[in-house]
Amino acid sequence: MLHHNANARRGRYDDSLREILNIQAADESRAWLSTWEGLNAGSTPLWDLPDLAARLRVGSISVKDESNRSALGSFKALGAPIALIRLIRRLWPDQDFVPAKLTAGHYKALLQDFTVISATDGNHGRALAAAARSIGCKCVIVLHRHVNDERRVAIEQLGAQIVQIEGNYDESVKEVARRAGEHGWHVVSDTSYDGYETIPRDVMQGYGTIAAEAIEQRDKGSYTHVFIQGGVGGLAAGVVSYFAEHDGDRRPQCVIVEPGQADCLFQSAVQGQAARATGSVDSIMAGLACGEASPLAWHFLHVLADVFITIPDDAAIEAMRIFAAGSERDVPIVAGESGAAGLAGLIQVAGSAEDRAALGLGMESNVLLLNTEGATAPELYRQLTGLRADDVLETQQRWLGQQKRL
Missing domain, CATH: 3.40.50.1100 (Rossmann fold)
Structure with missing residues (x-):
């Protein structure tokens, strides 16, 4: 299911938004986090997947791999x-x-x-x-x-x-x-509620590191689309606000992806205010199984998120398997069930002529995906994909070794 946000706007980043989330504070947070031994040194990889891009008929697909952020295996180590x-x-x-x-x-x-x-x-x-x-x-x-x-x-x-x-x-x-x-x-x-906004703001500010690195690493021109996992909205707000301030009216289209049964952001877009999910909120995508949108995050997504889509659980599982398989030119990636949601959303949109047209998705599009987590539950990963995460990582290392020899 797809919903266009009629309130989304482009252009100059609004001062009222900058007072809450801004590049200066995000970069300060990034500098502070760089000294913590709980994070791996340097930026997380930005993988290029040309074979998958050709299959989905887009110009390029880049994957920011947050499974490499730390031993914790997810982007949450920044928040x-x-x-x-x-x-x-x-x-x-x-x-x-x-x-x-x-x-x-x-x-x-x-x-x-x-x-x-x-x-x-x-x-x-x-x-x-x-x-x-x-x-x-x-x-x-x-x-x-x-x-x-x-x-x-x-x-x-x-x-x-x-x-x-x-x-x-x-x-x-x-x-x-x-x-x-x-x-x-x-x-x-990491979610706000009435009278509780300062700490969720700080969490979201930490997520700006992902956008900052992705901007530094891009070499194919500006991203035209970024597919971001939903949840309560904090990740999406932290990332898209950074892009909005940095890129202005050239910011990428922001596509929010959620489980169909945990569609609180989709419902927020439909209702025009932070809302609750309509489903059971019982999804295999555990990190996205949130029943109520963060009002503070919604303050940003209300004007910066362009499209909201929902996906079924089996689409996320299939996306996990696609990431893991890799190809001759695509590096194998370990993506957990929530980490693969962005790819699942892209595949769903790419398979619909109507949705492709609505998003302007085509051979000129440079798509950014966020792999928000690796196999944070290894046995569950094995059950869902039929593969051991360690085996996929070994295949990844062999693939990288082969690329160095070419």
């Missing part, structure tokens, strides 16, 4: 840590905490009784737990019943206290608020 750094600096303004020293644990003695809490579908909680361990504070993560056991164990191994509930993601958010109020803990969430 939670920077939000935690900025929160601590706000709470202790007289301490003048140095970000690089914070993430290196220099202030552990001062922060050992400080506790943060968050709900998660897996990746945000894992990133927050990793950052809290580095900094030396305590971390509590609330998981709902749909979170895969592999993801729970991964968070526990980072030292976080786990609380599990029977409800869905939105109910875990409510449980976080209750426990934070009861114990005096600080919520570090």
Whole structure:
């Protein structure tokens, strides 16, 4: 299903938006994160997939591979840590905490009784737990019943206290608020709600790193389209706002991709305001299984997202397999179920003459996809693709070796 956003605009980046998300703060966040040992050094790869581009009849397909961002395996490693750094600096303004020293644990003695809490579908909680361990504070993560056991164990191994509930993601958010109020803990969430916008803003600002790197790495001219995973909207807002400020009226068309049963952003576009999903919110794309749009993220997507589409779960699974298979000219890529959603959306649009025309998608198009996660749940990845993630990575290394010899 596809919906055009009649409110989307191009041109000069609005000052009211710049006051919230801007390139200066995004680049500062990027510099601070570059010193954290929890991230791999340098930019994540931008893979070119010429065979897939030819198959889908577009000019080029570039994939920003966030599975390489850190051992955590997802883009969330950019959001939670920077939000935690900025929160601590706000709470202790007289301490003048140095970000690089914070993430290196220099202030552990001062922060050992400080506790943060968050709900998660897996990746945000894992990133927050990793950052809290580095900094030396305590971390509590609330998981709902749909979170895969592999993801729970991964968070526990980072030292976080786990609380599990029977409800869905939105109910875990409510449980976080209750426990934070009861114990005096600080919520570090990637979704906003009434009276809670500063930390989600910081999370989104961290995601601007992805756009900054993609702009630096592009060598085929400007991107014409970027397909971005939905969720609550934070990733999309952080990325497209950076493009909008940097590129102005030449910014790429922003296409938001969501599971059909977790269509909160699609419904927001239809209703013209931050809205709830209409489905069960029970998707194999766990990172996108969100029932309610972030109002702060929607503030940006309302005017910067051009198209909203929904996809079925089996489309994401097929996209995972396509990424993994690679080809003679396309590098094999490990993409988790949410990480492959952008490709699934592109395939869906590319297969419809009407949708292609509506998006202006053709042989002059330079498409950017975001692989937002690798095999963050390895056994689930094997079940869905029939492949071991380690085997795909070995094939990737052989492919890269062959390219060097050519």
